[in-house]
Amino acid sequence: MFISAEEYLQRISYALEHQIAPLVESDHARSQLLSAVFLLDQLTDRIDYKPDIIKQEIETNCETIRKVVDGLEQREGDVPGELKAFLEEIGGGAWIPDLALRRRCDEMLSMAIDAYFAARDRFDAASAYAMEDMLLGSLTQIASRDLGMFKPSTSQKILDSRG
Amino acid sequence: MSLFDESRVVAYMSERLGAEALSITSVWKNLEGWSMETYSLGLSYRKDGRPVEQDIIIRKEPATGLMDDNYDVSVEFRVLSALNKTEVAVPKTYWYEPDPEILGGPFYAMEKVEGEIPFPPPASFDPDFRLIPDDQERQSLGADFVRNLALIHTVDWHALGLDFLGVPGTGAALMEVEYWEDRIARAGFGRKPMVVYAADWLKDNLVVSDRISLVHGDYRSGNYIKRDGRILAILDWELVHLGDPLSDIAYNLGPWRSAPPNSWVSHLLPEEEFLERYEEASGIKIDRHKLEFFHTLDKFKAVGIGCTAAGAWKNKQGLDLRIGVFSMTHYISNFGLLSELYKHHSASKGG
Incomplete structure (x- = not known):
């Protein structure tokens, strides 16, 4: 039972x-x-x-960070070393989806967003629109889920x- | 009277008021707010040989509250005392007491304005709901509502000695963004991507303030006392500051409205009428482009207040359980902020 x-x-x-x-x-x-x-x-x-919620946030945020870093690197924008190191660590696959990692993911995505806005003038209008579309879409995915609950x-x- | 040490308060009030044979006939604590504590004290005493019955309001710094630990009730006292010299409808202040030993925290005393406080539901979906059922009274209150806001925004704050609130200059918008960023950070949840995105967007789209006014910060139905169709006192000055008057306008055009199709501002008057009356009464022209920025800032503030409530809920003991409920509404305000950011995002494609 x-x-x-x-x-x-x-x-x-x-x-x-x-x-x-x-x-x-x-x-x-x-x-x-x-x-x-x-x-x-x-x-x-x-x-x-709870475990599914945490895992979803980590995966969504990591994917978003990766896209921001790619966008910045393509335009030779500054990418904080901490972000690259984090992506390498996550890419290794040996991570546990816990609250500590979720918090770190939030910190890293925040850093990526700051880096994007700092380098925004390197993006043409269409690329900036696409990047912001992706960022807002990712943030909305989590916010919609939370609102749904x-x-x-x-x-x-x-x-x-x-x- | 278990809220205070009665004998101590009687001795204190007797000395303050020059009263003899003073007794406390009633004590009422307002349980509506979650920050500054408000009490109504009924006093009975003799002065100059004559009997006096008097109600006074006490506004006290809380031991623990919703926002954070930087409460300073003297700010409200100084602002209200200054506004006593103007036409703005505010209660008459009596005195400020910094000694925390009397009532458990610094406080000030002011007159009790008799009347009602029409408190609207936070979200109303019933198109037939009327906060003020009588149309004539609603229109009269609407006129007073706008008039008082215009008066607040046009007082000569410098001449009134209100520079102590901090003069932001043309960078009022940035100061507000940074203020709420700081409050969110102090809530202690680490950096949140949505907050960071919104703050970065706001800083990228700052507007220049060509006018600095006294800003109430929480101007709406629920924060005034009415009687006989008139607004007699504007209350709850906890978020008062010097800044761009559009901040108060955007707040008024936010969620504190009646349900569609009327969508009356603070359940009192239609948006266009509100804006027209305000421009006429204040002489301040509302820049609709700048107002868009302040709408977004307003949503950012809503997230900030939700985060602060959540921080208080997590870290403080003895809080009202409704603060826990309020902290949960950040899921709604998060979505509201994102919707606002999406609106600008869609417009940027069109442009």
């Missing part, structure tokens, strides 16, 4: 919202309880799919319990 974290959280959340909250008389206390329900609801997908949940009830 296996009950997923998502199912546990859903059952707890349901009980708090529908069985406990109606019994709480204080507006303030009820708003706190419903806030807890809201947060539990946000966590359900994020817990069960966002659940309005009890937000209106929290507002109604203002106190």
Whole structure:
């Protein structure tokens, strides 16, 4: 028998919202309880799919970094040595998709974006457009996924319990 | 009265007000905000032999709050005290108390303005929802809303001694970008590619500010007190600064609107009417091209506030659980910022 974290959280959340909250008389206390329900609801997908989420971000960001570095090198723009070293390390394939690597990937992509904007005048209008299209597309891929997991949940009830 | 040490507060207030036989008849804490703490104190005392019943508002630095640890309630006090000399609708300030021992943090006291605060839902999708159901009252409030914004933007801040807020010169836009970049960095989540992209884009597309005004920073419905169809006091000056007045205009044209098709600014008046009335009242011509920049900066600020909330939620104990809820809304503001950047990106292809 296996009950997923998502199912546990859903059952707890349901009980708090529908069985406990109606019994709480204080507006303030009820708003706190419903806030807890809201947060539990946000966590359900994020817990069960955590490794997939991290892996997807690392892969997407690394691919984006590679494209930025290629674009800069083609135009003889400055590419920080740290970025090249990172790509070589990742290219070796022996990496573990954990939170530390995801954070480092964020740092490296941030560095790549800075390097692109610093060298933007080396790109003609069409190439700059294509590069920015690729960057925005990559950022939107992650942001859309996160937004898709966002659940309005009890937000209106929290507002109604203002106190 | 468990919020304070009552005997200490009674002694302090008696001395401050020159009062005899002072008692605290009521204490109410506003639980709406998550930063500066606001209390209403009902006081009963005798002065010069006569009985006095008085309500005062206390605005106090929080022990812990949403933004960060650099709270300085004296800034609000100094700005409001300066604006007491103008026509801007603000509560009358009484005094500033730097001693944290009295109430657990520095605070200032001001008059209690009687009235209502119409608080709009953060996102309204119901086209029939009316924050101000009476049309005549809504229009009257709309006129006051614009008039006060125009007054704020045209006060002589230098003559009022408000230079201490920091005079940005023509680089007001860059100062704002850097301010929010710094706040995001202080939230402690490391560099985020979307934030970096947006900051780089904003710095590549900076506008020159040809006018520096007093900027409220959070001017909207929910931050004023109304009574009998008039706005009596503009509240919540926590983000006040000197900067480009377009910053407040862009904020007003952002999410604090009623649902389509009306999309009234702060649930009060149509966009075109808002802009026309503002230009007429302030004499400031709104540059629509510059306004586009400030729309993007506004979305950047929204991400900044979300990050700050998330940082506070992660690092501070004892916070209201609703801050945790608020921190989760950064997924929405991230997407809003990207949509704004895409808008400029699409326009760049057309151009």
